[in-house]
Amino acid sequence: MDNFNLNSRKDWTVISNIIENGSRVLDLGCGDGAFLRYMIETKFISALGFERDQKEVAKCIANGVPVIKSDLDRKLDFALDKSFDYVIVSRTLQELTEPEVMLKEVLRVGKKAIVSFINFGYYENRLQLLFRGRMPESKYIPHKWYNTPNIHLGTIDDFKILCNELDIKILQTIPIGKSWGLPAKLWQNMFAPTCVFVLG
Amino acid sequence: MEKTDKLIVTPQDFKLPESLELDCGKKLDNVVLRYETIGKLNADRSNAILICHALSGDAHVAGFHSVDDKKPGWWDEFVGSKKPIDTDKYFVICSNVIGSCAGSTGPRSINEATGKMYNMDFPVITIRDMVRAQKYLIDELGIDKLLAVVGGSMGGMQAMEWAINYPDRLLSCLPIATTSQLSPQSIAFDWVGREAIKYDPNYNEGNYSSDLPPSNGLSTARMLAHITYLSDESMLKKFGRSLQEKDDYSFNFNRDFAVESYLEHQGQRFVERFDANSYCYITRAMDYFDLAARHGNDLTNAFEYCKNVKFLVVSFSSDWLFPTSQSIEITRALIKNEVEVSFCEIESSYGHDAFLLEIDALGEMVSSFLDNVMQKGEA
Structure with missing residues (x-):
């Protein structure tokens, strides 16, 4: 992977810092597998990706990343309990039919889960809705309301409440803001466009 | 080339x-x-x-x-x-x-x-x-x-x-x-194919002469199997309901449809290169695969x-x-x-x-x- 740029997505840096060398990692919605390949090469992880698009699956194979073509709305019944050190759910939760069911599955097969979450409560999104009266569109939510794959958008606070209801422990909360470093830390729900959660 | x-x-x-x-x-x-x-x-x-x-x-x-x-x-x-x-x-x-x-x-x-x-x-x-x-x-x-x-x-x-x-x-x-x-459905197809071979008058319990093999049986087995290699969609695309070299139904049981003609052709080609006993043995090997x-x-x-x-x-x-x-x-x-x-x-x-x-x-x-x-x- 010659042109892989870790910095093209801030959550990737955060996630790769969390994962220990040699971990067994499952990435749900792994795209072309470039990120997993990066972690195979730098963190010597044993990786498995899930991807629903045939073209992306082919790219994963070309990247030397083990990948399963599957719709994530299937249960993860291929995997034994706690058989992965980490399960990455990278900006995919909002696309699932039953995100809460998937969250439970993820923590059945993974010792820990890393969820990269798009925060619908980010102030720019709020402003768009408040002043334009239109559904927000941004770098993280690039679609129109009628063609978006994001069918379950929520805010950071919504996500925390869901975890509480599901009895899922949030081990780490890492808000990711562009120039809003400090405010994003203090007022995550308002100033962090995305957030990485480590769940256990 | x-x-x-x-x-x-x-x-x-x-x-x-x-x-x-x-x-x-x-x-x-x-x-x-x-x-x-x-x-x-x-x-x-x-x-x-x-x-x-x-x-x-x-x-x-x-x-x-x-x-x-x-x-x-x-x-x-x-x-x-x-x-x-x-x-x-x-x-x-x-x-x-x-x-x-x-x-x-x-x-x-x-x-x-x-x-x-x-x-x-x-x-x-x-x-x-x-x-x-x-x-x-x-x-x-x-x-x-x-x-x-x-x-x-x-x-x-x-x-x-x-x-x-x-x-x-x-x-x-x-x-x-x-x-x-092998699923029961596949085993079933194999069975019917072998039965077709067995019922061929030339079969002779497998001891047929090389000049007179059970070609009709083997051809039928192949036609049946060939259907399982295609799909409803591919057959629809390839043949539709089109007739073979005619404009209307013949109102008899000879081949009318392109798909019938295709299968007949596949069956005939197969018996030229394949042996009935081998067909039985290899399909049986697949039946037992588990x-x-x-x-x-x-x-x-x-x-x-x-x-x-x-x-x-x-x-x-x-x-x-x-x-x-x-x-x-x-x-x-x-x-x-x-x-x-x-x-x-x-x-x-x-x-x-x-x-x-x-x-x-x-x-x-x-x-x-x-x-x-x-x-x-x-x-």
Whole structure:
């Protein structure tokens, strides 16, 4: 992977810092597998990706990343309990039919889960809705309301409440803001466009 | 194409050094394997790929037997110079399975003990028996570790038997459009096919003369099986309800429809190159194929020792003979063993035959997968 740029997505840096060398990692919605390949090469992880698009699956194979073509709305019944050190759910939760069911599955097969979450409560999104009266569109939510794959958008606070209801422990909360470093830390729900959660 | 560009391959015969022990408990003596190779084995013997053929295939996987030969091997679009399995890089081996009628020892071979054809005295063989015989050939060729064992359909069953029985003899395994156990539906189709052969007046309990084989029965078996290799969609696209060389129904039972004519043609072509007894023996081997059964009815146990083998499992969306769900079963068992595996269902309307026809989509995955296995070598 010659042109892989870790910095093209801030959550990737955060996630790769969390994962220990040699971990067994499952990435749900792994795209072309470039990120997993990066972690195979730098963190010597044993990786498995899930991807629903045939073209992306082919790219994963070309990247030397083990990948399963599957719709994530299937249960993860291929995997034994706690058989992965980490399960990455990278900006995919909002696309699932039953995100809460998937969250439970993820923590059945993974010792820990890393969820990269798009925060619908980010102030720019709020402003768009408040002043334009239109559904927000941004770098993280690039679609129109009628063609978006994001069918379950929520805010950071919504996500925390869901975890509480599901009895899922949030081990780490890492808000990711562009120039809003400090405010994003203090007022995550308002100033962090995305957030990485480590769940256990 | 210039004649000089033609890839010419020469079939070779290899006689097993000892009798072959079979799953049924019997031994088979003087077993000969017909095989072909393409490309060059490199100095460290690390670029060998074994291709396993399907039910009606043979050792002639690609290229031509002579300059004037018009018919290329059965996977010629897939195997050759600059093709998905690139014979500029890899040394490709394909051997005809035992039980067949295309050069390797089968029911129509002469039993040296009696001086007559085996026919129904030929022991019932299994997919594992086929692979056991192949292993002697790989030993003979001096290859300690195959880069890959690749096969579609019954070939995929053999590929998995390789990984399960000789896990330290291959780096990767590519079971394509296959299953870990034949479903009752497939067993049923095989049964009806064999019944058609048995009811042919020429059949004579398998002791038919070579001049008068049970061609009608074999042709019917092939027509039936051929339907299972297609899909509703591909038949609709290819034939629709169009009539063959006529404008109206004939109001009798001769062939009217293009699809009838097509099947008739497939049946006729098949009996010219295939033998009825071989058809019975090989379909029976597939009926008995059940990887889970040998391992306490748990497929996960079957792949217990495959941890160092990399897998690429491929299915096709419209294949209803060995549907995607069966490839997912295989994949799931591999993942449970923490085996490195990739699985892809390729979108296709061609049905089971897609593994021979979806050259581009399948080729891209297979060639890049092999590249990576070759690059990484032995971990």
